[in-house]
Amino acid sequence: MATGTYEIHFEAHIEDYLVNQVKEYNVVSPKEYNKDLCVIPSEIIAFVKDTQPEKYKALQEQYGDNVDMQIVNNVARNLSKNKTLHVLHNKVKDRGQALNMVYFQPANNKTPEHEAWYKQNRFAIVRQLQYSKRNTNEIDIVLFINGIPVVTMELKNALTGQNHHNAIKQYIKDRNPKGEAFLDFKRCLVHFAVGTEKVFMTTQLKGDSTFFLPFNQGLENKNDNGFATSYLWEDVLRKDSLLDLIQNFISVQTDKDTYYDEKTKALKEKTSTKLLFPRFHQRRIVNRMLEAVRKDGVGGKYLGQHSAGSGKSNSITWLAYRLSGFYQNYTDDKAMFDSTIIVTDRRVLDKQIQENIRQLDDTPGVVAYIDERMTSQDLKQAIIDNKRIIVTTLQKFPVISDTIAKLPNKKYAVIIDEAHSSQSGDAAGHLRKSLSLEVAEELEAKNKDLDEIITDEIKSKGVQKNISFFAFTATPKPKTIELFGTVQANGKKEPFDIYSMEQAIKEGFILDVLKNYTSFKRYYKIVKRNVIPDKEYEKKKTVQLLGSYVDLQDHAIEKKARIMIEHFVAQTQNEIQGKARGMLVTRSRLHAVRFKRKFDDIMREMKLPYSALVAFSGTVRDDETGEDYTEANMNNLQGKTSIPEALKLPKFRLLIVANKYQTGFDEPLLHTMFVDKKLGGTSTVQTLSRLNRTTKGKDSTMVLDFVNEPEMVQEDFQKFYGKNYMEEEHQTDPNALYDVQSKINSYNLLYENEIDAFADIFFRKGDNFEKLQPILNEVCHRYEEELDEEQQTNFKSDAKSFINLYRFLRGIITFTDVELEKYYVFLTALIKKLPYIKSRMPLDVLGEVELHSYKIQHKYTSDLELVSGDGEMEGMTPGGGGHKPEEELDFLTNIIKVLNDTFGLDLTDDDRVDFEKMKDRIYSNDELMSFFNQNNTKDNIQEKFNEEIDGELLNFINTKLEFYNKLSEDRANTMFKRLWFNELYDTKVRGMAI
Helix, strand or coil, X not given: CCCCCCHHHHHHXXXXXXXXXXXXXXXXXXXHCECCCCXXXXXXXXXXHHXXXXXXXXXXHHHHHHHHHHHHHHHHHXXXXXXXXXXXXXXXXXXXXEECCCCCCCCCCCCHHHHHHHHCCCEEEEEEEECCCCCCCEEEEEEEXXXXXXXXXXXXXXXXXXXXXXXXXXXXXXXXXXXXXXXXXXXCCEEEEEECCCEEEECCCCHHHCCCEECCCCCCCXXXXXXXCCHHHHHHCCHHHHHHHHHHCCEEEEEEEEEEECCCCEEEEEEEEEEECCCHHHHHHHHHHHHHHHHHCCCCEEEEEECCCCCHHHHHHHHHHHHCCXXXXXXXXXXXXXXXXXXXXXXXXXXXXXXXXXXXXXXXXXXXXXXXXXXXXXXXXXHHCCCCEEEEEHHHHHHHHHHHCCCCCCCEEEEEECCCHHHHCHHHHHHHHHCCCCCCCHHHHHHCCHHHHHHHHHHXXXXXXXXXXEEXXXXXXXXXHHHHCEECCCCCEECCEEECHHHHHXXXXXXXXXXXXXXXXXXXXXXXXXXXXXXXXXXXXXXXXXXXXXXXXXXXXXXXXXXHHHHHHHCHHHHHHHCCEEEEEECCHHHHHHHHHHHHHHHHHCCCCCEEEEECCCCEEECCCCEEECHHHHHCCCCCCCHHHHCCCCCEEEEEECCCCCCCCCCCCEEEEEEECCCXXXXXXXXXXXXXXCCCCCCCCEEEECCCCHHHHHHHHHHXXXXXXXXXXXXXXXXXXXXXXXXXXXXXXXXXXXXXXXXXXXXXXXXXXXXXXXXXXXXXXXXXXXXXXXXXXXXXXXXXXHHHXXXXXXXXXXXXXXXHHHHHHHHHHHHHHCCCCCCCCCHHHHHCEEEEEEEEEEEEEXXXXXXXXXXXXXXXXXXXXXXXXXXXEEEHHHHHHHHHHHHCCCCCHHHECCHHHHHHHHHCCHHHHHHCCCCCCHHHHHHHHHHHXXXXXXXXXXXXXXXXXXXXXXXXXXXXXXXXXXXXXXHHCCCCCC
């Protein structure tokens, strides 16, 4: 038998490391294990005697010779009733004594006796444990803490032809938890299926329903000096690490999900409980960030690029909990941070963070939860009171920045949930200022030298030595990398920790939404109305306007809507065990309204048992119908049911959105997305990623895209597939500010004495702010009098470039330039005062054209493949001025010809929009036209008009039966006639132009 080639040798290797090399575990014979009580009695008694001799003696006086048996039985009874985690976190009460069953590592050395007890925890390794009284099944390795089982491991050696899959199968098929107290949920804290190449784990065995999670360092485990999975026993299962996991990570999590109950025909809330054990990357990022803070001190910035599916909320929870009581040095008397603040852009905060922390520490008042219902005063008080953990939104910080700035000598850990580029703007500047100890003397500012005041202002909004930032995002923008990225030895900036989209997809935590990607292209022709003379228009704006005009036409919307609904009926509705949902992403609120109306018509026509919801903000006026639309009056939801809740009901299967629910909306039943909006960059990834959540029965997704080029979509996803980074030479150059400043000075518009006067008023924060207005008005006057239109455009562009660049750089620069700060505040105010010239769109062109032909053509359906690799990013580069392009004019007929040559390929008579023919005949009907005069009543005219229209419709029975049927429907017929009649009546009778 060759040494090292069998499973038993794998066991022996792990045992040797833990017992002989690091000397943290003792070998205990499986015979010491009590199958009835599921503990090792000798280990329990030895631990209690060593660490709590007085309590043991007190119990001995009561129990006499049976004391050991009574203690063990009581511990086992508590384990059976309350489970292992509760017993380890709480004491076992027995006849007036409260026995600790474990001692966790103290935060500092101020309790020497606790430190001594911690060292006396007993770690035991048992091999080939026969855990059952029913059979002789053996588990390869079981780890015990003070006689209580916490970890089981089934091992497989690749050299025997087996791997972790075989270990998983063994757990599922041969480790039945029914009737086995040892395998009962929450008795052992984790079960590892360990191969020599991969590790998987679960916290709950439940037969064929058991779900194992990967517990690997990355897509591959690498070790040049031994087993690829050696990190498990050389790191995770070490004494300090395992106790840290039990104390600070492992928790019981209760999830609440809303679902539709088939029996009661109503929404119900389902509560599920799981034992939460961190995945490898979650434990890694928390521990790495803590070690970095211990080494770097306060003031650092750390970015976790963790993909969707990474369990970001739990990672944030664990990090916040640890930071809230973190001591930089073991000898410190005071925790490192006064408060740990979780900042999120979500106005409706996820209470899961609060609930998860409560599982780790149920001390009342640990978490201050400042949501929309609470005021800025509540947030202010929470910070003043040094609440350990504060959860709030970014929007609340500017309101209280002046008050909080007066708090001296405070240190903060700020965790940013989903770090966006807004962190480089004014809101984040207020955040940095509000937590800064360097502007506490604001009330005394009037007596300071102006340069001192401005220097303080720069420091308060810039890099802060009293705030540590911990940012999390799946799709970092270049600004995010620059603000929070870690500088490498070669000057490159990259995330502090990475759990990539590639790893999340390949490990099965999210789906690849680029599989089954279907692309459509629209083709159309426009004609100019013959009665309108040809005129010149600005070419670029007209092309843009006509493209939008085409996509808002009823014919175009109907074509797309029918493709979408027919696809949903034929395919999507059958997915996810018949529960799949679909989402249509539109380009505007008006598009959403019109699609909703069209969906309603078609779905009624098809007699579908479900309908569509629509989501958009505010009120939309549609001139086509002359009505106002809101979410409420279009969805007609009863009671307090929200749109996300309503989508779970069987009567709603589709959701039409305009700028809502494209981020942060996690509905696992969402299977298909119809895209009718131009996407790009992070918006591509964030929008399509609404589909990637997994659920039972969901193994695929589908995208039907009517607008975007598949190559562009693939490129956007590829950029965030791996790690994002920025080379040193591509990072934003702070000295570029001086270049932009020089360009602005070249206009001879700004005078130094005016900037100084403005700064003297602005920064002293007195009561004479009204005196700022004359200064700005004078500059605005020169702007209008001395600069021509092109110079005005260029000045505005350069000023905005300076403002954006400075606003961003002050979050990362360490130098102080008072003149730049003066310049910044002056330009920020001035840009708001300069006259705004709205770009006029040639809207009258819409009355001169009609849609002639239109079709949607399927290009192809394919998998857009992503390849392993990282995404390089570039920093900010000041623009070269906003030179106003020469307005290229052209006649409308020529503009239409260019559009038709581009988009009118392969169109036939079958694609013609048939309103044309009918309108030509109606306009040339002299008898009808003669009725439109002031001598006839409006009712008489309309009656004649309707009669002629009905006659015209009969012409389409043979050639366009579908078109005839559509226009013959009561609702469509009435609306069609009404709109056309009003147009003619206004023109012929009231003398209004079309």
